[in-house]
Amino acid sequence: MSQEINNHQxxxxxxxDILRQLHEGKSIEAVTAQFEQGFGSVDASEISAAExxxxxxxxxxxxxxxxxxxxxxxxxxxxxxxxRPQVPEAxxxxxxxxxxxxxxxxxxxxxxxxxxxxxxxxxxAWSADPRPALQAPLQATLEQLLQIDRHYSRKENLYFPxxxxxxxxxxxxxxxxxxxxxxxxLKTFYxxxxxxxxxxxxxxxxxxxxxxxxxxxxxxxxxxLLQESLSPDAWVSIARESxxxxxxxxxxxxxxxxxxxxxxxxxxxxxxxxxxxxxxxSDAGPDAALPPDKGQLSLRTGQLSAAQxxxxxxxxxxxxxFVDDQDRVRYFSEGxxxxxxxxRSIIGRQVVNCHPPASVHIVEGIIRDFRSGAKDQExxxxxxxxxxxxxxxxxxxxxxxxYLGVLEATQDIAPLRALEGEKRLVSGQNADGSPx
Numbered sequence: 001m002s003q004e005i006n007n008h009q010x011x012x013x014x015x016x017d018i019l020r021q022l023h024e025g026k027s028i029e030a031v032t033a034q035f036e037q038g039f040g041s042v043d044a045s046e047i048s049a050a051e052x053x054x055x056x057x058x059x060x061x062x063x064x065x066x067x068x069x070x071x072x073x074x075x076x077x078x079x080x081x082x083x084r085p086q087v088p089e090a091x092x093x094x095x096x097x098x099x100x101x102x103x104x105x106x107x108x109x110x111x112x113x114x115x116x117x118x119x120x121x122x123x124x125a126w127s128a129d130p131r132p133a134l135q136a137p138l139q140a141t142l143e144q145l146l147q148i149d150r151h152y153s154r155k156e157n158l159y160f161p162x163x164x165x166x167x168x169x170x171x172x173x174x175x176x177x178x179x180x181x182x183x184x185x186l187k188t189f190y191x192x193x194x195x196x197x198x199x200x201x202x203x204x205x206x207x208x209x210x211x212x213x214x215x216x217x218x219x220x221x222x223x224x225l226l227q228e229s230l231s232p233d234a235w236v237s238i239a240r241e242s243x244x245x246x247x248x249x250x251x252x253x254x255x256x257x258x259x260x261x262x263x264x265x266x267x268x269x270x271x272x273x274x275x276x277x278x279x280x281x282s283d284a285g286p287d288a289a290l291p292p293d294k295g296q297l298s299l300r301t302g303q304l305s306a307a308q309x310x311x312x313x314x315x316x317x318x319x320x321x322f323v324d325d326q327d328r329v330r331y332f333s334e335g336x337x338x339x340x341x342x343x344r345s346i347i348g349r350q351v352v353n354c355h356p357p358a359s360v361h362i363v364e365g366i367i368r369d370f371r372s373g374a375k376d377q378e379x380x381x382x383x384x385x386x387x388x389x390x391x392x393x394x395x396x397x398x399x400x401x402x403y404l405g406v407l408e409a410t411q412d413i414a415p416l417r418a419l420e421g422e423k424r425l426v427s428g429q430n431a432d433g434s435p436x
Contacts, residue, residue, distance in 0.1 A: 015050040020059075047171075047221060055170040061177065061357055093227070093235075098256025100158070100238045101223055103247070107151050108215045110249035114144060115208060127201045135196055142190055144249065148211070151248035152179040153341070155218070157354070158238045158245070159226055161345045164353050166229045175217065177357040182211050241343040319410040322396075323351045325403055327367060339389055339410045351406075370395035371403050381413075388414040 055061060093101040119141050126134040156179065160172040185207030192200040230238075239256045247253070296303040304312070313320060313333040319340065320333040329349050332342045351367070352360050369375040370393075380391045390413045396404040428435060 012046055012049045012053065015046055016053055019050055019054060051174060052168065052170040055173075061170065061173045094223075096256060098239060098253040100154075100235060100242060101226070102256075103239075103242065103250070103253050104151075104155075104218060104223070106250050106253075107248045108219065111145070111148065111151075111211070111215065114141065114249060115212070119145060119208075123201065123204075127198050130196050130198050132196070135193065139190075139193055142186070142193060146186055146190065147246075147248040148186070149183060149248075150246040152183065154242055154245045155179070155222070156356075157341070157343050158241060158345050159222070160353065161349045162230050162234050162238075163225060164349060168225065168229065169353065171221075171225070172353070173357050175214075175222065178210065178214060180356045180358060182207060182214065185210070237345060241345060244343055245341050317411060319408075321408040321410075322405060323367075323408070324405040325371075327351050329354060330405070339384075339387075339412060366393055367406060370406055373401075373403075386414060387412045388417060 093099045094105050096102050119138075122134070122138040122141055126138045156172075156176050160176070163169070163172055185204065189200050189204040189207065236257065243252060296305050297309065314335050316333070316335070318333075319335055319338050319342075320331075321329065321342065322331040324330045327350055329346045329351055332346070334342075346354055352363055355363050366375075366378050369378075376395045378393045382389050382391070390411050392409045394407045394409070396407055398404055
C-alpha cells in the first residue's frame with residue numbers, strides 16, 4: 001500500500017513539474033514529448049491533485065485557468081479509463097436516463113451537433129455575405145447555444161460543492177473561470193452579430209474551440225472525479241435539483257432513480273434558522289409574552305413553529321440567503337419566483353465557492369468589512385431584461401454587537417419603481433366598500 005501511495009505521489013509531482021514548465025513558457029511540443037516519455041497514461045485524480053497542489057503553493061488560479069486548454073492538449077487522449085464505483089443498476093451511469101452523468105453527456109452531444117450541423121454552416125455563410133437574410137438564422141442558432149449557461153450553472157452549483165467537500169477546490173475554480181470566459185465570449189459575439197459586425201468571427205471561433213475543449217474536460221476529467229467522490233445519495237440529490245437550474249438543448253430527463261426510492265430529505269428550516277435567532281433571543285426568557293411551547297422557537301417578540309417561520313420567509317417578496325460567521329451558506333428561502341436559482345447542495349458550502357472566480361474578491365471584501373465593523377450594508381443593482389434587481393447585503397450582529405454572518409436580500413424592484421400616485425382601496429373594491 002505504501003508503495004502505491006509513494007508511486008501516486010511521484011506521478012503527481014511529475015505532472016506538477018510538467019504543468020509548471022508550461023506556465024514558465026516551455027513549448028507545448030517539448031512538454032508533450034516529455035509527458036509521453038514519462039507516462040503511458042494519467043488519470044483525472046492525478047491531474048486534479050497536481051493543480052490543487054500548485055494552487056496551494058501560490059500559483060494563482062487565473063494563471064492555471066489561462067493555460068487550461070493547453071493542459072488538456074497535453075493530456076488529451078492519454079487519460080486512463082478509471083475504475084468506476086459499482087452501482088446497483090446493471091447499466092453504467094452514462095447509460096441510465098435521468099442520471100446526471102447521462103444528462104451531462106446528452107447535453108454535450110447536443111451542443112456538438114448544434115455547432116457542427118447548424119452553427120458552423122450558418123456562421124460561414126453569414127461571415128462571407130453578412131446579409132440580414134443570413135444574419136437572422138445565425139442569431140436564432142446562437143440563442144440556442146446560449147442555453148449552455150444552464151449546463152455550466154448545474155455543474156458549478158450542484159457538482160462542485162461535493163468536490164469541495166472532499167477537499168477538491170482548485171480544479172473546480174479553474175473550470176468555473178473558463179466557463180465564465182466562454183459565457184462572456186458568446187455574449188460578446190451575440191452583441192456583434194446584432195450589429196451585423198463580422199469583425200469578431202475569428203475570436204468567436206476561438207470561443208467555440210474552448211467550448212469543445214471544455215466538453216472533453218468535463219467527460220474525461222470532471223466525470224471520473226465525481227464518480228470517485230460522490231455517494232449514491234448525492235447523485236439522487238443532484239438529479240432531483242437539476243430541474244431548478246434547467247437543461248441545455250434537451251428535454252427534461254425522466255426522474256432518476258425510481259421516484260418511490262431514495263427521496264431526498266426535506267430542508268429543515270428549524271435547523272437552518274437558530275444560528276442567528278438563538279443569539280438574538282438568548283435573554284428572551286422572563287420577558288417573553290407567552291410561555292415557550294414544545295417544538296416552537298422562542299423569540300423576543302413571540303414564538304414561531306418551523307412551519308410558520310418557513311412559510312413567512314418563503315412568502316416575503318425577497319429572496320433571502322444566510323451565510324454564517326464561518327462564511328458558510330446555512331439557509332436560503334424558497335419563494336415562488338426566485339431571481340437567482342439556489343439548490344440545496346450549497347448548504348454548508350463556503351460562500352466564496354458559490355461565486356465565479358472573477359467576483360470572489362468582491363465577496364471577500366464585503367465579508368471583511370462586515371466582520372471588522374467597517375460596514376453594515378452593501379447594495380448593488382443590475383438590469384436583467386425588464387427587471388431591475390436590487391441585491392442588498394446586511395451584516396448580522398447579536399445584541400452585544402458580535403458578528404453572526406451575512407444576510408443577502410434580492411428583489412425585483414421594477415414593479416415598485418413603476419408605482420405612481422396612491423392606492424387606498426382593496427383591489428376590486430369601490431370607495432364605499434362595494435365590489436368594483
